[in-house]
Amino acid sequence: MSDTYEVFEKYVKNKPWVKNYDEGVPADVEIKPSPLFTYLDKQVTENGQVVAYIYFGNKVPYKTVGEHSDRVAAALKEWGIGKGDVVALYMPNTPVFPIVYYGALKLGAVVTPMNPMYTPREVAWQAKDAGARVLFTVDVLYKNVEEAVKMYQLEKVVVAEITEYMPSLIKPLAKMKLKPPKIQYSSRVVPYREVLSHSPTSYRANINPLEDLAALMYTGGTTGLPKGAEITHGNISSNLQQLKPLYDVVRRKRGVNRLVIMGLLPWYHIYGQVTVMHYGIFDGATVVVMPRPDIDQLMKLIQKYNVHVLHGVPTLYNMINNHPKVGKYNLKSLAFCISGAAPLPVEVAKRFEQITGAVLREGYGLTETAVVTHLNPLYGKAKVGSIGLPIPSTYAAIADPDKPELLPPNQVGEIVISGPQVFKGYHNRPEENAQAFFQCCGLRWFRTGDMGYMDEEGYFYVVDRKKDMIKYKGYSVFSREIEEVLYQHPCVKEAAVIGVPHPEAGEIPKAFIVLKEECKGKVTPEDIIKWTEDKLAHYKRPRVVEFRDELPKSAVGKILKRELKAEELKKLQKVST
The missing domain is CATH 3.30.300.30 (ANL, C-terminal domain)
Known part of the structure; x- marks a missing residue:
């Protein structure tokens, strides 16, 4: 259809949304796809003593994160794990998570994170589908793993104590009401402490960021059961570079040098993983780690550590608004708060901004776009009900849900994305890949499965979900x-x-x-x-x-x-x- 090229030339190619960007945000950024571990290596070299993580009051510097991930890499290498092998992570937010993640990446291995609320059946299913050889977990989840390995045999299971990197071994556990089980260690079931006893390796795999996978993230895709989205080093590193100008807007506006980011959003999920865990390392930020949601504790930590950035979902902001102690804490340090994963109610956003003085904006992204594609301007025109504007170096459009044709503004169709953050494809799902992508106007477009429209100013709106x-x-x-x-x-x-x-x-x-x-x-x-x-x-x-x-x-x-x-x-x- 010739009209689709006219739509592209008139409404998409020139990125009409750019004129509504915050001052200083470019239409495109000069993206240099890189192996993710190079960002950690840089922080270790340049900011080794800077605090990377604050975990129950204990401060873990970048030097320790780098060294411990080198020890993890050495252990994995000894076990025969190399480029393309899959390492599973089944744990809540804890400094162990990024240390293991980056240790695996240094060998060229692929990480598949699992929701810590998964049952043994779900753990076994994902491990099998991903082809995981090694799984890292924490002691309080070990019983589930013990059952899961009866359904799918893993070569190694590494168990970290939930108290690892905590300042105290008793008080935090008592507060969390957790009772770790007694574990029978063996040649196959290994304590994390034993992994850390390995001498650190300086080995780094030869990575092609545009082709080599960093993560296998499980999602629903367009239909059916969860499937593995193949996320490359380049997908994530590109998105980090695309996000930096937006964080820099906050820096300039609030006079912030080094960011302090709240690490409550779960890292097994692509949203928290990219915008908090990976971005923290990329930008040399300090992340305050929370393994489970506790609104009172969250507000206490925001005040104590002068947190600047909070990523969350609408229910989190609503819980803060309605917490009986919300007036007790000073949350004025918050500068940049983003809501994703579900529509953000207008009243929730208004009240949160009144309470905190922070900027709360709705954004949009998917596992398959690793992760952010749209965001409302932080200080410019933010439109109620809109998911915002495509971020730098991103093309977005509305397409016919059944044909490779683009639609003009204000027509409802399927939201489609083209950009360096768009994933490689679904793991062992050729039919799904054929449905998920199409070529048009010289670009490869990904069908998000969300129905919506774009207005004349380039703001996008989601009206319904095509996905079941x-x-x-x-x-x-x-x-x-x-x-x-x-x-x-x-x-x-x-x-x-x-x-x-x-x-x-x-x-x-x-x-x-x-x-x-x-x-x-x-x-x-x-x-x-x-x-x-x-x-x-x-x-x-x-x-x-x-x-x-x-x-x-x-x-x-x-x-x-x-x-x-x-x-x-x-x-x-x-x-x-």
Whole structure:
């Protein structure tokens, strides 16, 4: 279609959004894709004594982070781990996480992080799909790993104490109410302390940043079960360079030299991993590490360490707004707060800015774009309900969801992205890759799966999700994964899961189930929910189960979830009126 080239030339090629950038932010940055470990090596050389992490009051300098990651690399090398091998990380935020991550990268290995709330079944599934050879975890999660290795055999399991890098071994644990199990160590199950006893290696793999993978991040992609997104060194290093001008705006405005970033957003997720963990190392920032959400503790740490940057999800900012002690703490050091992963309610943003004096802006990105593609201007025109403007060196457009054609402003279609942060493709999923990308106007475009539009000034808006995904408190929940678990129940004949709007969680998973005849009247919705507890992480479990005699279907027998969603929306409308 010739019109698509006209749309590109007129509305996309010249990046109309640039005129609304904050002062000093360029349309493009000179990107130099680099192996990620070079950023850590630079900080060790130039800022070795600068504090990289503050963990329960203990300050860990860059020199220690670099040396310990060299020791991890030496141990992995001794075990035969090299370029292209996969190392799994199954732990909450702790200094061990980036140390292991960068130790693996130095060998050219690929890291696949796992949600610490995963059940043994989920750990085993991802390890198997990724082809992981070694897994690092923490003692408080070891029981899950012990069960997981019965389903998928790992060559080595390394167990760190959750208290590693803490100043005290007793008080933090007591406060966190955690009781680590006794672990039987062996040649296959190794303590982290033993790994650190290796002499540090100076070995660095020869990396092609544009081709070689840094991470295998699991996401829902466009449909179905989670799949591994192949993220290169170049994808992440490009995004870090694209983000720097935005951080520099804050530096100039607030007179900040070295940034202090809150490390609450989980690092197993691409959002926290890139914008906090990787960016902290890239920029030589100090990161205040929190392994679990605690709003009172969060505000206390912001005040104590004069934190400048906070990344979070809408529910986090809403919890701060409504915390009974919010007026007790001085949060004025906050300069730059970003909300992602779900739509940010206007009132939540307004109240948060009033309370803190900080700038809170909505942004947008995906695992497949490693990670940020859009952000509202920090001090310029921020539009309510918009995900903002494409960041420097990024092309964004609206495309026909079924054709490789671009649409003009104010027409709803699928948001598509082209830029150096766009991932390589899905791991062992050729059919998914064929659906996810298309060529147009000399560029390779990625289909985000989100429906939206762009206005005349280059601001983008999301109006609906094409993906069959539920957003529960910022977590991505894939209905098909829940359905597959439900179908394992001996009494379930048919199952369909949808997201139902919820005032606090955003959406909750609701399951519609048709029971087998012999089970009717013998099981309850509560029985079904309880049955999923050891099979799904808590945020994935259905919050509501409704039994039906039948489910709506198309002529070919496909269950029509859109009809179920329409029914639920009608119920909510009746309640609200």
